[in-house]
Amino acid sequence: MTNALSKMIAEREWILADGATGTNLFNMGLSSGDAPEMWNVEHPDRIEKLYAMAVDAGSDLFLTNSFGGNAARLKLHGAQKRARELSRISAEIGREVADRRDRPVIVAGSVGPTGEIMAPMGSMTHELAVEIFHEQAEGLKEGGADVLWLETISAPEEYKAAAEAFKLADMPWCGTMSFDTAGRTMMGLTSADMAVMVEKLDHKPLAFGANCGVGASDLMRTVLGFVAQGTERPIVAKGNAGIPKYVDGHIHYNGTPDLMADYAVLARDAGATIIGGCCGTMPEHLSKMRDALETRPRGERPTLEQITDALGAFSSAVDGTEDAGDDTPQPTRRNRRRRG
Template sequence: MPTTNPLTDLLAEKGVLLADGATGTNLFAAGLEAGEAPELWNEAHPERITKLHQDFVDAGADIILTNTFGGTRHRLKLHHAQDRVFDLNKRAAEIAKAVADSAGRKVIVAGSVGPTGELLIPLGALSYENAVEAFVEQMEGLKAGGVDVAWIETMSAVDEIRAAAEAATKVGLPYTYTGSFDTAGKTMMGLNPKDIHSVAGDIGSGPEAVGANCGVGASDILSSLLDMTEAAPDAITIVKGNCGIPEFRGSEIYYSGTPPLMAEYARLARDAGAKIIGGCCGTSCEHLAAMRVALDDYTPRPRPTIEEIVDKIGPLRNKTASESGGDSGRERRRRRG
C-alpha cells in the first residue's frame, strides 16, 4: 500500500485534484523556438517558467508539473546539455516549488519525467539498467529541487515505465505514471489502457496513481479512461487530455478545444472515475480555469458511455482498444449505459 505523502494527503482532503495544462504549447506562445529545448529555459528564462506555473496556480491547479519532460541525458544530448541533467532538473523543481510555496494553499509539485526517446533492448540499443541510471540522474535533480512526486508521463513501453518507477524508488520519491494511448487505442508499443494498473505495481510501494495523458483528442482519452476505471474502479486514475483535437493549419498546430468543451471534458472525466484531471497539449490557463469551475460546481451524473462522450466532445479519431484486439469492454458499456 502506498505510504502517505503530499499527493495522497491532498487527494484524501479534496477527493479530486486538478492538474495543470500544457507546458510546451504555452512556452511556444511565450517565445520558445521549434527545436529549442524547453529545459534550457529553466536557466535562460526562469521568469517565463515562473509565470507559466503562476498562471496555472491562479487558474486553480492543485498540481503543477516541472519543465523537465525532456530532462534525461538522452534528450538533453540533442542540445549538447547532457552534462547539465542534475542542474537543469534541480532548477526546474526550485522554480515550481517557489510558486507552490507562495500559493496560499497546498499545491503539489510533480517532477515531469518523459520518455528517453530511445528504444530499449531488444528493439533498440538502450539497456534496462542504463535507462534506470538515466532516470535516477534526472530524479536526483528533481528531488534536490524539492518535488513532491515523480510524474512519469507520455510513456509507450512497459519496460521504460518500469525503469522510471525503479529509478523513483531508488531515489526515494513516490511516483505516478501515465501512458499515451495514441495508436488504435493502445500505446505505440501495444499497451492496452485496461492493463496500465499492473505495469509497475510490484516496484517499491507501487504507484500513487496511474493513467493516461496526451494521445490524440479529448474523446479518445476519455475512452481510454473508461477502460482503465472499469478494470480497477478503486484505483487513483489520472487523465490529462489534449485540448480537443490537434489540426494542422499551414505549418501551425491548432487545438480545437474551447474552454466550455474542456469544462465538459473535466465533468465527463470525473463521471468516468478519474481522481486527477488536467490538460495536455493545447490546454491554456483559460481552459484550465473553466475546468476548475466545472469541477467545483460538479453534480454527479451516471458513468458516461462512448456515445455520450462523442456527442458532447466530438468524434473519436482512433479505434478503441477493444476494437483493435482488446476485450469487449466497449460492448459491455453500451449495454449497461
C-alpha cells in the same frame, strides 16, 4: 508513504492538474527545436510565469519544465551533463511558486521518455534507463518536487525502469502513458494491460493514467478502460485540448474552454481523480475546468455515446481492449464506482 499528494488525494474527490507546457512556452517565444529545459536557467522568469498561470487558473498540481530533462534527450542539445542541474532548477522555481500560495499546491517533477527504443528492439538497456531516470529524479528531489510525474510513456519496459529509478530516489510518483494508436500506446499496450502492470510493480505509483494521445474523446475511452479493470488506484486523465490543426505556420488545438470543461466533468464522473489538460490546454481552459468541477454535480459514469456527443467522435473504432473479432469497445461493462 505520507506525502503532500497522497494527503490531498485522501481529502479531495478530485484534483485539478495543469495544462500544456510546450504550447504555453511557444507562445512565450520558445523556438521549435530548442530545449525547453534550457529556459530554466536562461529565462527563469518565463518558467515562473508558466507555473503561476496554471495555479492562478485554479490548478492544484503543476508539472515542472523538465519533460525532456533526462541525459538521453539533452544529448541532442549537447547538454547531457546538465540533466540533474536543469531538473533541480525547474523544481526550485516551482517550489517558490507553490510556497507563495495560501492553499496547498503540488509541485510534480515531470519526467518524459528517453526518446530511445528499449532493448531488445533498441539499444536502451534496462540498466541504462534506470540510471538516466534516477539522475533526473535526484535533481527534481533536490529542487523540492513533492512527487515525480512520469508522462507520455509508450513502452512498458521504460515505465518499469522509471519505477525502479524512483524507488532508488525514495520518491513517490505518478505515471501516465500515451494511448495514441487505436487505443494502444505506440508499443502496443492497452489500458487493460497498464492497469495490470502497475499493480505488479515493486514501487507502485500513487496514481496512474493517460495523457496526451489523440483527443479528449479517445482519452476518456481509455479512462473507462482503466475503470473496467476494477482498479482502486487513483486514475489520472490529462487529455489534449482537442485535435491539432496547422494554421498560418502554427499548431492550434480546436478544443474550446467549454469543451474542456465538459471533458473535466466527464473524466470525474468516469472515475478519474487527477484531471488536467495536455497539449493546447491554456489557462482559460483550466479556469473553465475548475469552475465546472466545482459547480456541476457528480453524475453517473458516462457511456461511450455520451462522451462522443459531448467531445466529438473517437479517432478509431476500437480501444485496443476488445475481444478478438469484436469491433465494439466494451470498457463500460462494470458499473461499480471506484472509491474516491
